[in-house]
Amino acid sequence: MTTMSTESSISKQIVELVKNQSWETGTHLPAQLLADRLRVSRQPINTALAMLHEKGLLTRERNKGYFVGEGFSQGVSDIMQALGIEETTVTTAVYFRIADDLLKGELPQEFSELLIKTRYNLTASQLNAVLSRIAKEGWAERKPGYGWAFSSMLLTPDSLLQSYRLRLALEPAALLEPGFKLDPQVLEQLRTTERHLLAGGFETATADELHDRGVRFHESLVEASGNAFFIDTIKRVNRVRRLLSYRSMRQRDRYPEHCRQHLHVLDLLVKERNDEASEFMKEHLQYTLSSISKIGDILKP
Incomplete structure (x- = not known):
């Protein structure tokens, strides 16, 4: 197996993101949004977008950027094969x-x-x-x-619960920040993902996909706060909690309720009822905390 180049690796991640989010043909792909999601600079994103455009997967409009093309109607494996990218x-x-x-x-x-x-x-x-x-x-x-x-940070069952208690203190406050503004396109993308999972997607999604979906939802709301300290903290927490988060996904019966709660938060934010959204976010994280506490045996070695 050859080492995947940076360009191919970023292209692969963009393809997976588009497919996982169920973004339809014509969806705009702003370079900065992709850079934020994939945690890289814009330069490799722009290079990868140009390659995907060259391969016919994206369309491009002058002064507007790149958009999802018809080529994304294929399956991920077919797209990867067409790009010459080996799946790992x-x-x-x-x-x-x-x-x-x-x-x-x-x-x-x-x-x-x-x-x-x-x-x-x-x-x-x-x-x-x-x-x-x-x-x-x-x-x-x-x-x-x-x-x-x-890292010794997440090697005990209580570590995951501690990470949720930190989020319980931070995320509701983020929704009350004076500069809070959630991009309408990001909001619709979050809604599309939750509806897909609620329709049964949570049963077939991989652990990676389920974890990343939750991370994207919560990080998107914290990013909308505009508070750099909140944003940095939530991203650090999400990076290190992944390990135990995977194991907690073995029981998935709580996910439909998670999706409904996520959608309710978004509905409140659309109506600019941030006080209510903040209170409901507390309830949502407490519900998740309670759910994980009940499956402690799964988290134990």
Whole structure:
């Protein structure tokens, strides 16, 4: 397996984002919005958009930018094949094995690249891809000199609950910020995602898709506050809580109610009833906190 270039990697992420969000033909793809979602600068986004346009997947309008084209009616695998981008199924599978083994206490706190490469039978490029993803998501980091270390922040069941208690203090306040303004296009994209999941999409979505959907919803609302301190904090929390969040997704019967609550928050914000939206956000996060508390056995090693 060859290492995926930055251009191809960003293109792949844009394709997956468009498909996961069910963005229809003609949807505008602002470079800054994509850069914020994928947490990269605009330069690689613009390069990737140009490549997708060249391949016929996007249309472009002068002085307006890029839009979803008819080519997105194909499945993700067909689009990737047309782009010549190899899907990283092996590294994704190993990523989840490492996460599960870590939570079961079967991996040491400090580890070498050789241990991971040997234990999971990886090539050098696969090893690099897996460790890069883990490091980017904040639950392991390279030690000074030699070796790696897993973060101890999210290795206990109570860690996920603690992260929700922090969010309970922050997110309702974000909706009350004086500069709060939610972009109408972002709002409609959030609505489309929630309706798709409510229609049964939560049953077939991958753990990645479910986690990212929740992250996008809550980060979008905090970003709308315009408060840089709130935004930085919520993004840090979401990066490091991913590990236990995956395991909590094994029971999905709470997701339809989550979707309905998300849609209600959006309805209140559209009507500029931010005080009510803030109060309901508290109820929503408390509901989630209570739901996760009841599945404690899933979170335990």
